[in-house]
Amino acid sequence: MGSLQNQGVNEPLLDSHKPPPESAEEVSSDLEQVLSDTTLSWWRRLRKAIGIELKYVVRLAGPAVIVYLLNNVTSMSTQIFCGHLGNTELAASSLGNNGIQLLAYGLMLGMGSAVETLCGQAYGAKQYYMLGIYVQRSTVLLMATGIPLMFIYIFSKPILLLLGQTERMASAASLFVYGLIPQIFAYAANFALQKFLQAQSIVNPSAYISAGTLVVHIFFTWLALYVFGWGLLGAALVLSLSWWIIVVGQFVYVVTSERCKETWTGFSLMAFSGLWDFFKLSAASAVMLCLETWYFQVLILVAGLLPHPEVALDALSISGAVLGWVFMVSVGFNAAVSIRVSNELGAKHPKSAAFSVVVSTATSLIISLLFAIATLVFRHQMSYIFTSGEVVSDAVSDLAPLLAIAILLNGIQPVLSGVAVGCGWQAFVAYVNVGCYYVVGVPLGVLLGFTFNLGVKGIYTGMIGGTLMQTIILIWATVRTDWNKEVETACNRIDKWNDAKERLSLE
Numbered sequence: 001m002g003s004l005q006n007q008g009v010n011e012p013l014l015d016s017h018k019p020p021p022e023s024a025e026e027v028s029s030d031l032e033q034v035l036s037d038t039t040l041s042w043w044r045r046l047r048k049a050i051g052i053e054l055k056y057v058v059r060l061a062g063p064a065v066i067v068y069l070l071n072n073v074t075s076m077s078t079q080i081f082c083g084h085l086g087n088t089e090l091a092a093s094s095l096g097n098n099g100i101q102l103l104a105y106g107l108m109l110g111m112g113s114a115v116e117t118l119c120g121q122a123y124g125a126k127q128y129y130m131l132g133i134y135v136q137r138s139t140v141l142l143m144a145t146g147i148p149l150m151f152i153y154i155f156s157k158p159i160l161l162l163l164g165q166t167e168r169m170a171s172a173a174s175l176f177v178y179g180l181i182p183q184i185f186a187y188a189a190n191f192a193l194q195k196f197l198q199a200q201s202i203v204n205p206s207a208y209i210s211a212g213t214l215v216v217h218i219f220f221t222w223l224a225l226y227v228f229g230w231g232l233l234g235a236a237l238v239l240s241l242s243w244w245i246i247v248v249g250q251f252v253y254v255v256t257s258e259r260c261k262e263t264w265t266g267f268s269l270m271a272f273s274g275l276w277d278f279f280k281l282s283a284a285s286a287v288m289l290c291l292e293t294w295y296f297q298v299l300i301l302v303a304g305l306l307p308h309p310e311v312a313l314d315a316l317s318i319s320g321a322v323l324g325w326v327f328m329v330s331v332g333f334n335a336a337v338s339i340r341v342s343n344e345l346g347a348k349h350p351k352s353a354a355f356s357v358v359v360s361t362a363t364s365l366i367i368s369l370l371f372a373i374a375t376l377v378f379r380h381q382m383s384y385i386f387t388s389g390e391v392v393s394d395a396v397s398d399l400a401p402l403l404a405i406a407i408l409l410n411g412i413q414p415v416l417s418g419v420a421v422g423c424g425w426q427a428f429v430a431y432v433n434v435g436c437y438y439v440v441g442v443p444l445g446v447l448l449g450f451t452f453n454l455g456v457k458g459i460y461t462g463m464i465g466g467t468l469m470q471t472i473i474l475i476w477a478t479v480r481t482d483w484n485k486e487v488e489t490a491c492n493r494i495d496k497w498n499d500a501k502e503r504l505s506l507e
Contacts, residue, residue, distance in 0.1 A: 032344075035351040053352075053359045057336045061360075063203035065332030067194075070210035071246075072328070074217050075101075078239045081221050082176075082232060089232055092172035095165070096236070100156055100177050102293065104149050104184050110289030111142055112191030113338075114282040117424045119199035120342025121490045123263070124349075130494075131263040135196040136271035137278050142188030153181050172232060179236025186243035193250040198339055202259055209249035217242040284426035288417070291433040296320055298442055299463050303456055306449065312456035315395035318383050319403045319460070326371045327410050333364040334418035341422030345490040350483035353422075357478060361415045368411025372404040395456070402460045409467045416474035423486055424493070425477075432473050441466020 034040075034048045075097055083090035115138045122130040152159070157174035161167070194206055217238065224234035254260045300320070303312045337360035344353035375382070379400035383393040420429045445462020448454045454461070 031352045031355065032347075032349040035355060049355055050359060053340075053356055054363065057333070057340065057356065057360050057363065060198075060201060060203055060336035060339055061332035061363075063207040064198070064335040065329055066207040067203070067210050068328050068331050070207070070214050074210075074214050074242055075239065077214070077218055078221060078235050081225055082235050085225065085231070088168065088172055091169060092176050092232055093235065095160070095169070095173040096156075096176040096180065099173075100153065100159075101180055101183070102297070103152070103290075104146075104187060106290045106293035107145065107149070107286050108142055108184075108187035108191050110286030111145065111282040112138060112195050113285035113289065113421045113426065114138060114278065115192055115195035116199060116335075116338050116421050117281065117285075117342055117426070118278075118493075119196055120339055120422060121346035121424075122494055123199050124343035124346025125491070125494050126347075127494055128262040129265055131196060131199060132265050133268060133270050134278075135192050135264075136268060137275065138192040138195075138282065139189055140271050141275060141279055141282055142192060143185060146184040146188050149184050150181055153177050153184065176232040176236045179233045180240055182237070182240035183243050186240060186247050189247045190243060190250070193247065193254065196263075197250065197254070197260075198335055199342065200259065200263060201339055201343070202257075203335075205253045205257075206246075206250060209246055209253070213242050213245045213249070216245060281424065281426060284430050285421070287430040288420070288426045288433060291430065291437055292417075295433075295437045295441065295466070296463070298438075299445055299459055302442065302446060302449070303459050306455055306459075311391055311395050312459075314389075314392045315383075315399055315456055316460070318392070318396050319399050319406075322375065322382060323403065323406055323410065326368065326407050327414065329367055329371075330364050330410050330414040333360050334414040334421075336360055336418070337415050338418040338422040341419055342490075345423065345483075345487050346494065348487050348491065350487050353486065354481070354483045357415075357419050360418070361412060364415045365408070365411040368407050372407040375400055375404045375407060398457065399460055402457065402464060406460075406464055406467065409464065409471050413467060413471045413474065416471070416478055419478055420474070423481075424489070428477070429474070432470055436470035436473065437466045440469055 031049060031052045034045055034052065037045060040048070079090065079093045079097060082093035115134055118134045119131045122128070122134065156177040157170045160170035160173055165173070197203070197206060220238045220241065221235055224230045224238050228234065230237075254264050300313065300316055303309060303316050306312050337356060340356035340360070341353045344350075344356060379397045380393065382400075383389075383396040417429060420426060441462050443462070444465045445459040448458030448461050449456065450458075452458060
């Protein structure tokens with residue numbers, strides 16, 4: 001990554017070596033000492049190291065899973081409320097939430113991953129003042145990105161008409177989307193703050209804030225729809241408000257908590273400097289995540305071209321919903337391993353970084369294996385959670401073995417993507433995703449589904465093929481990683497910032 005330079009700002013260099021309360025430094029040092037202790041047998045070292053790391057990873061991953069689940073349920077509850085207004089309202093809210101809104105979500109979450117890399121490594125290196133600069137810089141970039149996204153929302157109706165939606169559906173969905181415009185900028189602030197906190201291993205407050213917001217959101221949505229009768233626009237505005245409540249809650253925690261005393265030192269004009277280099281890493285992060293987010297959506301569109309696609313689309317949607325809920329667990333480990341790897345690299349602990357990768361991946365894989373087994377055991381029953389149709393149930397049952405494989409792969413792939421974020425490999429993974437998903441996965445699905453007449457099973461097999469190739473490449477890259485070199489790269493990145501900071505303080 002290029003140098004993050006700053007010009008024209010003159011402010012004193014803060015004391016960057018005073019650890020904030022309840023830092024992860026002690027855990028990190030203990031793990032590195034155990035892994036380096038040659039007086040212990042290999043087995044005793046492994047057992048002690050697993051105990052230290054597993055306890056810490058689970059403590060990080062658990063609240064992260066809860067945050068993503070609660071945020072997902074918040075959006076889903078809006079669709080459920082809208083569904084009770086009528087079929088048109090349900091379809092419009094689903095189209096707005098899962099179509100246009102997903103673009104902003106993926107883009108903002110992806111760009112926020114740059115904060116995860118930089119803040120995590122800076123925190124591990126005890127350069128605490130840098131975290132506050134990074135989160136402000138990310139917020140500036142994400143807010144600026146939200147402006148062109150806002151115009152996509154504003155012109156959502158002609159876009160939907162162009163994509164083949166009816167006049168009635170496009171009008172209803174665009175009305176819902178208009179109410180989501182404030183949500184764009186809430187995403188910009190939320191993901192920067194969320195990654196800022198995660199880099200410091202502060203994950204519980206976000207979970208509490210999300211839980212409280214969900215309760216408020218349900219009550220306000222009920223008021224908007226059934227008391228005031230504000231319809232789709234009102235429901236969307238409440239959803240936007242709820243995301244801003246999350247943002248305000250997290251920001252209040254940051255500025256008032258003793259745990260952030262050294263990492264948040266107030267607003268700085270440095271947030272507006274060196275934006276181009278920061279943007280390059282943010283853009284690579286966004287491309288990496290968006291390519292993953294859109295992959296399944298592209299396959300859904302492809303399945304819609306099959307003869308009599310209704311059953312195929314229903315089966316894919318149900319399988320995707322099951323896979324999505326299981327994926328939330330892996331996303332928690334994605335966040336945990338990203339925190340651990342970036343912190344350990346910044347702290348110059350190569351053995352701890354490598355060991356964390358192994359423990360996080362193995363734990364996520366074991367959990368995914370249990371889910372995969374459950375999918376096979378309940379293959380004939382799970383579709384009835386979503387529909388009572390026997391034809392769809394049979395189609396989902398046929399897909400169950402492929403779904404189980406996809407669940408297993410999703411136990412590994414997101415964790416390795418978290419490793420990439422922790423190391424700053426986003427650009428590399430973006431190229432891998434293009435090749436595996438869109439050069440291999442989608443064409444293979446089309447070939448098997450249409451040319452070989454395998455239908456939805458062929459399309460799903462193509463998806464798995466792309467994911468499998470991506471997973472193999474990420475495993476290969478991770479196994480071949482020189483962790484000492486990664487520590488050096490992280491230190492160089494941090495030193496470039498410090499050199500610029502020192503020069504500015506002397507001007």
